[in-house]
Amino acid sequence: MTTTSQKWTVETRTAASTVFAVIAAVAVIAAFAAPLFVSRSMLQDLFFILTMLMLAQNWNLLAGYAGLVSVGQQAFVGAGAYAMFAVVILGGLDPVLALPVAGIFAAALAIPTAFFVFRLDGAYFAIGTWVIAEVFGLLFAQWKALGGGTGTSLPRDATRDMFGVPFVKELFDTKSSAAADIVTYWLALVLALATVGFIYWLLRSKQGIGLASVRDNLQAARSVGVNASRLKLVVYVATAFGTGLLGALIYIQTARISPDAAFSVTDWTAYVIFIVVIGGIGTLEGPFVGVLVFFILQNLFADYGSWYLLILGLIGIVVMLFAPRGLWGLFTDKTGIQLFPIRRRLAGGPLVAHSREDTHG
Amino acid sequence: MIWIDTIIQGILLGGLYALFAAGLSLVFGIMRLVNLAHGDLIVLGAFLILVLVTALGLNPFLATLVAIPLMFALGWGLQLVILNRTLGDDILPPLLVTFGLSIVIQNGLLEGFSADSQRISAGALETASIPLGPVTVGVMPLLTFLSALAVIVALNQLFYRTSLGRAFRATSDDPVTAGLMGIEPNRIFAVATGIAFVVVTIAALYLGTRANFDPTIGPARLIYAFEAVIIGGLGSLWGTLAGGIIIGVAQTVGAAINPEWQILAGHVAFLVVLAVRPRGLFPKGL
Amino acid sequence: MAFLETRALTASYGDFQALFGVDIALEAGETIAIIGANGAGKTTLLRSITGILRNGADQVLFDGKPIGTASPPEIVRHGIAMVPEGRRLFPSLTVEENLLIGRYGRKAEGLWNLDTVYDLFPVLRQRRNSPGTALSGGQQQMVAIGRALMSNPRVLLCDEISLGLAPVIIRDIYAAFPRIRQSGAAIVVVEQDIGQALKVADRVYCMMEGRVTLSGKPADLSRDAIHNAYFGTA
Amino acid sequence: MPILSLSDVSKSFGALQVARAISFDLEKGEALGIIGPNGAGKSTLFNLITGNLQVDAGRIHFEGRDITRVPAEKRCLMGFGRSFQIPQPFEKLTVFENLVVAGAFGSNLPENQVTGLCAEILVECGLIDRANDPAGSLTLLQRKRLELARSLATSPKVLLLDEIAGGLTEAECHALVETIRAIHARGVSIIWIEHVLHALNSVVSRLLVLDFGKVIGLGEPGEIMASREVREIYLGIEI
Amino acid sequence: QNSKIKLGYVSPQTGPLAGFAEADNYIVSSFLQTTKDMGLDFDVIVKDSQSNPNRAAEVARELIVDDEVNLVMVASTPETTNPVATTCEGEEVPCLSTVAPWQPWFIGQQGNPGDPASWKPFDYAYHFFWGLEDVIAVFTNMWGQLETNKQVGGLFPNDGDGNAWGDPNVGFPPVLDKLGYGLTDPGRYQNLTDDFSAQINAFKAANAEIITGVMIPPDFTTFWTQAKQQGFTPKIASIGKALLFPSAVETVGDQGHNLSSEVWWSPSHPFKSSLTGASAKEFADDFTSVTGRPWTQPIGFVHALFEVAVDVMKRVSNPADGDAVAEAIGATKLDTLVGPLEWGTGALPPFAAKNVAKTPLVGGQWRLRNGGGYDLVIVDNQTAPNIPTGGKMEPIA
Numbered sequence A: 001m002t003t004t005s006q007k008w009t010v011e012t013r014t015a016a017s018t019v020f021a022v023i024a025a026v027a028v029i030a031a032f033a034a035p036l037f038v039s040r041s042m043l044q045d046l047f048f049i050l051t052m053l054m055l056a057q058n059w060n061l062l063a064g065y066a067g068l069v070s071v072g073q074q075a076f077v078g079a080g081a082y083a084m085f086a087v088v089i090l091g092g093l094d095p096v097l098a099l100p101v102a103g104i105f106a107a108a109l110a111i112p113t114a115f116f117v118f119r120l121d122g123a124y125f126a127i128g129t130w131v132i133a134e135v136f137g138l139l140f141a142q143w144k145a146l147g148g149g150t151g152t153s154l155p156r157d158a159t160r161d162m163f164g165v166p167f168v169k170e171l172f173d174t175k176s177s178a179a180a181d182i183v184t185y186w187l188a189l190v191l192a193l194a195t196v197g198f199i200y201w202l203l204r205s206k207q208g209i210g211l212a213s214v215r216d217n218l219q220a221a222r223s224v225g226v227n228a229s230r231l232k233l234v235v236y237v238a239t240a241f242g243t244g245l246l247g248a249l250i251y252i253q254t255a256r257i258s259p260d261a262a263f264s265v266t267d268w269t270a271y272v273i274f275i276v277v278i279g280g281i282g283t284l285e286g287p288f289v290g291v292l293v294f295f296i297l298q299n300l301f302a303d304y305g306s307w308y309l310l311i312l313g314l315i316g317i318v319v320m321l322f323a324p325r326g327l328w329g330l331f332t333d334k335t336g337i338q339l340f341p342i343r344r345r346l347a348g349g350p351l352v353a354h355s356r357e358d359t360h361g
Numbered sequence B: 001m002i003w004i005d006t007i008i009q010g011i012l013l014g015g016l017y018a019l020f021a022a023g024l025s026l027v028f029g030i031m032r033l034v035n036l037a038h039g040d041l042i043v044l045g046a047f048l049i050l051v052l053v054t055a056l057g058l059n060p061f062l063a064t065l066v067a068i069p070l071m072f073a074l075g076w077g078l079q080l081v082i083l084n085r086t087l088g089d090d091i092l093p094p095l096l097v098t099f100g101l102s103i104v105i106q107n108g109l110l111e112g113f114s115a116d117s118q119r120i121s122a123g124a125l126e127t128a129s130i131p132l133g134p135v136t137v138g139v140m141p142l143l144t145f146l147s148a149l150a151v152i153v154a155l156n157q158l159f160y161r162t163s164l165g166r167a168f169r170a171t172s173d174d175p176v177t178a179g180l181m182g183i184e185p186n187r188i189f190a191v192a193t194g195i196a197f198v199v200v201t202i203a204a205l206y207l208g209t210r211a212n213f214d215p216t217i218g219p220a221r222l223i224y225a226f227e228a229v230i231i232g233g234l235g236s237l238w239g240t241l242a243g244g245i246i247i248g249v250a251q252t253v254g255a256a257i258n259p260e261w262q263i264l265a266g267h268v269a270f271l272v273v274l275a276v277r278p279r280g281l282f283p284k285g286l
Numbered sequence C: 001m002a003f004l005e006t007r008a009l010t011a012s013y014g015d016f017q018a019l020f021g022v023d024i025a026l027e028a029g030e031t032i033a034i035i036g037a038n039g040a041g042k043t044t045l046l047r048s049i050t051g052i053l054r055n056g057a058d059q060v061l062f063d064g065k066p067i068g069t070a071s072p073p074e075i076v077r078h079g080i081a082m083v084p085e086g087r088r089l090f091p092s093l094t095v096e097e098n099l100l101i102g103r104y105g106r107k108a109e110g111l112w113n114l115d116t117v118y119d120l121f122p123v124l125r126q127r128r129n130s131p132g133t134a135l136s137g138g139q140q141q142m143v144a145i146g147r148a149l150m151s152n153p154r155v156l157l158c159d160e161i162s163l164g165l166a167p168v169i170i171r172d173i174y175a176a177f178p179r180i181r182q183s184g185a186a187i188v189v190v191e192q193d194i195g196q197a198l199k200v201a202d203r204v205y206c207m208m209e210g211r212v213t214l215s216g217k218p219a220d221l222s223r224d225a226i227h228n229a230y231f232g233t234a
Numbered sequence D: 001m002p003i004l005s006l007s008d009v010s011k012s013f014g015a016l017q018v019a020r021a022i023s024f025d026l027e028k029g030e031a032l033g034i035i036g037p038n039g040a041g042k043s044t045l046f047n048l049i050t051g052n053l054q055v056d057a058g059r060i061h062f063e064g065r066d067i068t069r070v071p072a073e074k075r076c077l078m079g080f081g082r083s084f085q086i087p088q089p090f091e092k093l094t095v096f097e098n099l100v101v102a103g104a105f106g107s108n109l110p111e112n113q114v115t116g117l118c119a120e121i122l123v124e125c126g127l128i129d130r131a132n133d134p135a136g137s138l139t140l141l142q143r144k145r146l147e148l149a150r151s152l153a154t155s156p157k158v159l160l161l162d163e164i165a166g167g168l169t170e171a172e173c174h175a176l177v178e179t180i181r182a183i184h185a186r187g188v189s190i191i192w193i194e195h196v197l198h199a200l201n202s203v204v205s206r207l208l209v210l211d212f213g214k215v216i217g218l219g220e221p222g223e224i225m226a227s228r229e230v231r232e233i234y235l236g237i238e239i
Numbered sequence E: 001q002n003s004k005i006k007l008g009y010v011s012p013q014t015g016p017l018a019g020f021a022e023a024d025n026y027i028v029s030s031f032l033q034t035t036k037d038m039g040l041d042f043d044v045i046v047k048d049s050q051s052n053p054n055r056a057a058e059v060a061r062e063l064i065v066d067d068e069v070n071l072v073m074v075a076s077t078p079e080t081t082n083p084v085a086t087t088c089e090g091e092e093v094p095c096l097s098t099v100a101p102w103q104p105w106f107i108g109q110q111g112n113p114g115d116p117a118s119w120k121p122f123d124y125a126y127h128f129f130w131g132l133e134d135v136i137a138v139f140t141n142m143w144g145q146l147e148t149n150k151q152v153g154g155l156f157p158n159d160g161d162g163n164a165w166g167d168p169n170v171g172f173p174p175v176l177d178k179l180g181y182g183l184t185d186p187g188r189y190q191n192l193t194d195d196f197s198a199q200i201n202a203f204k205a206a207n208a209e210i211i212t213g214v215m216i217p218p219d220f221t222t223f224w225t226q227a228k229q230q231g232f233t234p235k236i237a238s239i240g241k242a243l244l245f246p247s248a249v250e251t252v253g254d255q256g257h258n259l260s261s262e263v264w265w266s267p268s269h270p271f272k273s274s275l276t277g278a279s280a281k282e283f284a285d286d287f288t289s290v291t292g293r294p295w296t297q298p299i300g301f302v303h304a305l306f307e308v309a310v311d312v313m314k315r316v317s318n319p320a321d322g323d324a325v326a327e328a329i330g331a332t333k334l335d336t337l338v339g340p341l342e343w344g345t346g347a348l349p350p351f352a353a354k355n356v357a358k359t360p361l362v363g364g365q366w367r368l369r370n371g372g373g374y375d376l377v378i379v380d381n382q383t384a385p386n387i388p389t390g391g392k393m394e395p396i397a
């Protein structure tokens, strides 16, 4: 090969993404400062939005990027939450320290789970993950020390004395429960940044482009050396980690667990799928849009009980039929704007076409 | 003795699951459509029968006969208007649309019928039983099992003996080439869903007469139906029956050991079968 | 007016345009051949005619009627049947069922029924109950042709029916063509096997990269002209 | 020692036997051509060699190691590069990204170290001006070039090319032959399936003829082309 | 008090538990009317838990944080009361709950339910209802009226109620043992089970003449139907929870005759509302005439929640002072529609005495009416002699 010493470079940024990066940086700073100037109820709404966003980003990575359409992510929410309760109640650990334990526990469970579900494809995979989640739920329902099918509550002192709470209580001069809200909110914010950052980093890394190639054409990807099954396994375990950790965080705030709640397919997977699909699957931006839509719908209609759910169902159907790439998909199709660009553009060197005679001299 | 009874009760229970699963299997086998609303559709059917029983004073079996054409039309229309648009390589659209449908049906029924437990009364049949040697077999469970058997035989006849059945199979193999034969895949799919809804109505009869039902109990039964379909093997109706029986027997045997393990045992049986035979017991094309 | 005609036919797969204004015409009872290199767009042309790819209404005319937007089943009802590339038998149907399904959309009376198809390809009668895909490639091709004939079509479209077959078998299959022509059907054969195409066709169209680059009677076409039309000029 | 060696490799799809006890050796640095009628099993043979399909029977050795059960991605890392007869680009990625995947994974290098290599290959294959376009928007000929370019980006020791010359003009065909010769000259062993015989014969030193999954001839191009059997098989295509 | 007092109320208005909440609209609107007539300024914010524990916790938080209610009230099954009470306790907001036996409510909220030494009373969560000891007494009193072999079959699911009823320390087993009953408890089954042959076989083998348990209605129907099919007919079937509502009994058709269950409230209870002065009978009749539906047991208790709320708020100077409100609840002494309520005094173990007030419980049997439908007849009042009986215990034919 002729190696001319042209300076080839690769770019991923776009004008929109640069502007967005600046706005995002400001937003992140504002978000960290939020406890200073927003009401507690707003803070809790933000916590809800952040946790749903993270669940959605995790599921999106799994289904949208790795093609693993799981309807059993509640398995990891529940496992993480139960792990947290176990180490806090039975082990006396601080709930904040329990978070990584919960993530690791969920990831560890994901490995034997993968043994079963990775034998399955498509719809079979989806149902398989669902069954596994049911099995987890039933097994945790046998854990008598944590209340079996009854469930149990986090001792009040556990969150009251949680890492950071006394400090924040002093700082903001509020009651413990409000201070705990601030701490969990900050944790959620840090985790959300980490999650989005990790996924964005992954997608821009070598592994990310490998995933994209697998999604486009499995045979061809394997033929150029991409180890598709390992990549998928890594993503599966990584999302299990993230989902389990989140499960623990969510249940620090809820403070009460029962198998039915922690392994609820509706709360932890169906709504999440709804969010991702409404927003736009296979994009980092989609879950942001989806979670906002979901939040607004919930605030507007949740008090209408069954009508609310009915409307949610109808919206899901309509979006899937008429905008299968979600609201963000509609938007990018019109504008071409991407906030998290992952395209690698070749630049530098003489990008003019070389005729073969030139190269071969 | 007790073990024989446990197995027999398990087989009969398997008949119920197979009946729940048969419609799912049909739709899944022909158009790879994962219908998450199937359980709710059975509940919808049960409410329809209930309304016919209470409003017209019909016997539940007669009411089912009346409900069947209505449900067929509903399935036909649903497929034509909504579900056909979701078919393709991507499994998400049908998953999401039928999930949405499931929520819509559940909450629509809640608005219409409240959350009260209902039951379709089958009168003395409900508790009637036949002594069969060492075990006693309830008439309704037996009828359920025989209906499952009849449904599966009838569907097999339809599939393998009629021109419509050929069209089903051809379209399921290759919808594009089926179009070249003058088959309208969308219409064939609509007919298939219509037929699946007929099966749903029969399942609804037994769901409604067996025990209580309310608008929210659909999803709990859906997972067993899916398990039966998957371990039976895609597109194999006899496989679906076998799958239902495996899950039913696993449940009763698990319960006989300890009721704590009853439902878990069914799921574990499912996972074990899949670990050994990822494509199910009787995958198509073997 | 021609019996079947395409006018400035274009076709795309997503972003990728495969046909750029193709005009061909077929007279009643006539046999034409369409030849061209791999990827020239021959299959795409047939897919457009059969409605698998949708076109503008006026881009395809049959008996003077615009049928460019018709669906495949509607095209079949008009009497246009296709032997698709790669045979495409239905794996879950037996040989006989594969043949029977050919009548599903158009039950026109005519020469062809199970018996006459079996007479045309006697070997199929013996294998009538085997799954279609258990046959040899040549036998499968016979089933695919028989299946198309079962609707007693007025136009028969054949896409590369010699593809992947041993020369003897190709001979057998093309030996059936005179009988098919006798039944009154007009035929379009798409072939890469130019020799074979020139033998059966009344007229030939040559395609390259989505365009018709040459057409005429076999006798009027020189080797060089075909070669140029195939590969472009140097 | 041959770089690649097949012994009694067989494969069936249901009742259809597409490879029947195929055995041959490829010497290091050799260029071997494969011809045979449509459906003879040529592409299938490639799939067996690269691990995209599993053999039913027989053994495959690469540089003396038995690789019969090694998965496709590992074989690529060992040094197999291939093009697909029906181009299989990663349609949503750009042309450049298609090569980056192949370069980074196939040569097992960090992504930023393959930029130059990929760019050079794009120049060599005449695709540099489409580098930042989605591969899905390429024309057929460009797709075929992309197949070649992508297989080169994996830095193969053995390059398997499946019908890359079909539909080219004389000039394009000539340029392609030059490119392949240059690759060969760098020491890459080549197996090339091609119907365009004059192009094939100007590169390869041996021809292997497949028919119905069986090897019916293996030898010097001249000798093979002279055999009656082969002429009969190509009867149709020789205008 | 010139500022508006905000009450939050959580109940399962939709979902499988919706039957418990069917009177909510009626009760809340008549409550608002009554208090307005009394010149009191109350506002009630009603939230639907959708029968989902996650949702229950979430709406409780909304009530506290968004609506800043002064008191949270919650009713119906541990699945609803526990998440709400836990949230209130964490938020330091007073909470008043009912319609869940006190053990699953109290123990179910303890971090480690298996370790009584670790149990702690609550500061803000208060509860009124009966407990397992009451239902055990009522059931065994009813059984004592009939001649049986004292063999009991137990049906306890793996849920809040089931685990409490079947608990070897606080549940049925130790008491039955003491009273000389033999209990066959095959194990905790999951709710919505389709087959009870294992239990039926076990009961047959033990020759059980009495069946007891706490089941959700669909499971009881499945069990009872299958038992009849299998030729298993006990003399007594006393089942908690499943037989609360007439509609649930009607689902077993004619087979519901003489099924027995706990009765926590009925129109024949000799109590009066402290708010309206209406007797139980008047209250039930009014409910039926307004809504067109038959009375059910929970309606009295939901009404009582509001009675307590008014009484408590009358006694505090600043309704927004959560600590004062909680303290006032603990000091309540009130005769309500469901009986006299007083915290800190009842026959309760020391750990629960502070937070639980007990209400009377009696036993009843469903009797098939001549024209179809069922009546609930109180057949045993040894635990609360002031509540009149309407008949004697009869064996199932």
Ligand SMILES: Nc1ncnc2c1ncn2[C@@H]1O[C@H](COP(=O)(O)OP(=O)(O)OP(=O)(O)O)[C@@H](O)[C@H]1O
Pocket: C013, C016, C018, C036, C037, C038, C039, C040, C041, C042, C043, C044, C045, C085, C160, C192, D139, D140
């Ligand atoms: N489904 C498809 N999606 C995208 N491109 C396609 C598709 N089918 C065909 N093409 C492309 O369209 C062009 C024309 O293909 P077509 O199949 O019509 O060629 P052909 O002349 O029939 O070739 P062959 O002789 O190989 O059958 C080719 O470049 C091909 O790659």
Ligand SMILES: Nc1ncnc2c1ncn2[C@@H]1O[C@H](COP(=O)(O)OP(=O)(O)OP(=O)(O)O)[C@@H](O)[C@H]1O
Pocket: C137, C164, D013, D016, D018, D036, D037, D038, D039, D040, D041, D042, D043, D044, D045, D085
């Ligand atoms: N995955 C598969 N399943 C079933 N049959 C297949 C499969 N892949 C290929 N075949 C069949 O195997 C035979 C050999 O195919 P192959 O693609 O190897 O032929 P080829 O020699 O490359 O032909 P061509 O010159 O047309 O490319 C054909 O009959 C083909 O239809």
Ligand SMILES: [Mg+2]
Pocket: C042, C043, C044, C085, C159, C160
């Ligand atoms: Mg073609």
Ligand SMILES: [Mg+2]
Pocket: D042, D043, D044, D085, D162
């Ligand atoms: Mg090939």
